[in-house]
Amino acid sequence: MLSGAVQCESAIRSGKAELVILSEKASKPTMEKYTRLCKNKGVDFIIIGSKNELGAAIGKGNRTLLAVTDKAFKEMLLKEYQDIRHGGDDNGKN
Numbered sequence: 001m002l003s004g005a006v007q008c009e010s011a012i013r014s015g016k017a018e019l020v021i022l023s024e025k026a027s028k029p030t031m032e033k034y035t036r037l038c039k040n041k042g043v044d045f046i047i048i049g050s051k052n053e054l055g056a057a058i059g060k061g062n063r064t065l066l067a068v069t070d071k072a073f074k075e076m077l078l079k080e081y082q083d084i085r086h087g088g089d090d091n092g093k094n
Contacts, residue, residue, distance in 0.1 A: 001066060001067070002067040002069065003054075003058060003063045003067075004065070005065060008066070012037050012041050016069050017038075017068070018068050018069060019044045019046070019067070019068040020034060020045040020046075020065065020067050021048065021049075021067075021077075022035070022045060022047045022048075022064065023049055023050060023053075023054050023064045024047055024048060024050065025050050026047075030064060031047070035047075046078070
């Protein structure tokens with residue numbers, strides 16, 4: 001897991017990022033820059049949580065941007081994200 005603009009941007013551009021997580025509280029220019037970069041590079045991204053919540057998730061202070069470099073971890077996170085957004089799995093269960 002990477003955090004910070006420089007490390008995350010490098011991972012996206014180099015193809016090492018599997019998933020980018022942006023804080024809902026990111027500034028509009030930051031949001032536009034990284035969503036565009038992810039789309040151009042074919043990297044999945046999600047927008048969720050406060051900066052404090054993203055930082056706490058990795059044991060650090062406030063973070064606006066995270067990059068996941070492990071494919072299996074990406075798949076697990078995306079499944080959990082879908083469960084949260086849709087209220088459970090395909091059967092409606094958590």
